[in-house]
Amino acid sequence: MKKRLLTGAFLFALSLNADNTFIHQFFNDKVCDQVLNNDGYFKTCYDYKLKSAKYVAYTIDGSLVNKKNIKERPRFYEDLNIPKQYRSNYKDYTGSGYDRGHNFPDADADYSQRSLRSSYVLSQISPQEPSLNRSKKAWAGLERYERVIALKLGEVDVLDGIVFSNKPKRIGHNQIAVPSAFWKMIYSKKNNYQRCFYFDNKPIDETKSIKDYEVDCNKLF
Secondary structure (H helix, E strand, C coil), rough: CCCCCCCCCCCCHHCCCHHHHCCCCCCCEEECEEEEEEEHHHHEEEEEECCEEEEEEEEEEEHHHCCCCCCCCCCEECCCCCHHHHCCHHHHCCCCECCCCCEECCHHHCCHHHHHHHEEEHHHEEEECCCHHHCCCCHHHHHHHHHHHHHHHCEEEEEEECCCCCCCCCCCCCCEECCCCEEEEECCCCCCCCEEEEEECCCCCCCCCHHHHCCCHHCCC
């Protein structure tokens, strides 16, 4: 992955609702093999060689948080918008030791059946170490935190980055790449708010809390 310096001005301009010039920095045909719009619920920058998302961006509307909290979760499904030879499927994860980790969280989308189902498309799912994925002290807790901020601010923008080594581990029949790390930016231009977090894709240290993973947004990539 090419290193990229994210300035404060750039961060605040980057939003699904902002000028397309800034969105284009992460979602374009030089960075992505395919950009997926997912019915407008979130945006995915997809890489064919990795068979994975590289970036996922979305906006959380605070008025929709906890609106329904649909309990029954859909099945994961292949993204038919991607050529078959570049897709991942459900069985690629079976027995791999990795969770099917959401980048756009299902709990951010559980206000309607359609939005919830959109979050289960496998093009935005990544192999994630189970304790990282499930812990309230790590990724799951950070997903909850972004909803809390959306409730406080009314709306918040999120950009997820999926990081890979030069020779990533591969799993499944389709040989999908396993990320080495994940990062998340939570920000609001309107409210002059931004926080960034970085997690290695490995078992978590139970003595740490989410704040221990916070990093300087301007030094991410």
